Amino acid sequence: EAGVAQSPRYKIIEKRQSVAFWCNPISGHATLYWYQQILGQGPKLLIQFQNNGVVDDSQLPKDRFSAERLKGVDSTLKIQPAKLEDSAVYLCASSLSGKRDALEQYFGPGTRLTVT
């Protein structure tokens, strides 16, 4: 079974530029998550989708970050404009729809973003 796919793996941009990350979850996984992991810290949730609806985006900096999950499969996370503090690894994860239980999340390899 294929895992969570993400691209690109690495991205270097200058501040104030825009960038987009792509994620393809495990087939059949209804729930998709985007996490931000700053160096030396644990991942922090940015946004959670259930199919193509947003479940939780309370920690998404909406003035510069946006995300969508068209057709309830692939997802794109965008930053516009980027700031230096956005330098981090952006992790995508997916899980089966957990109607009763918080199920294990499976993570992709991440996109390492460097903002200069």
Add this chain to the structure above:
Amino acid sequence: AQKVTQAQTEISVVEKEDVTLDCVYETRDTTYYLFWYKQPPSGELVFLIRRNSFDEQNEISGRYSWNFQKSTSSFNFTITASQVVDSAVYFCALAWNQGGKLIFGQGTELSVKP
């Protein structure tokens, strides 16, 4: 508030030593879920275990074992006879609702030297 604390930032052991990674959590929910993930140098988070709050049975999987104690809000992870391939950052995480987000600790970087 929900919180996970991993007080050990870095641990260094010699191969074949046993090592325990500590995890303390805080939550007001009566139903919650605890997880351990491994993050090797490649960067991908690898799922190791999930425990439900109503199941305090300890678990053993090969060289890995987990000790869940609600009385002390701890969910510790022990690696027996450590190996160099165990070198990674280990994260403890908490989720408290249906399919909800994971709250991660800061992680413990384990270095196993030959």
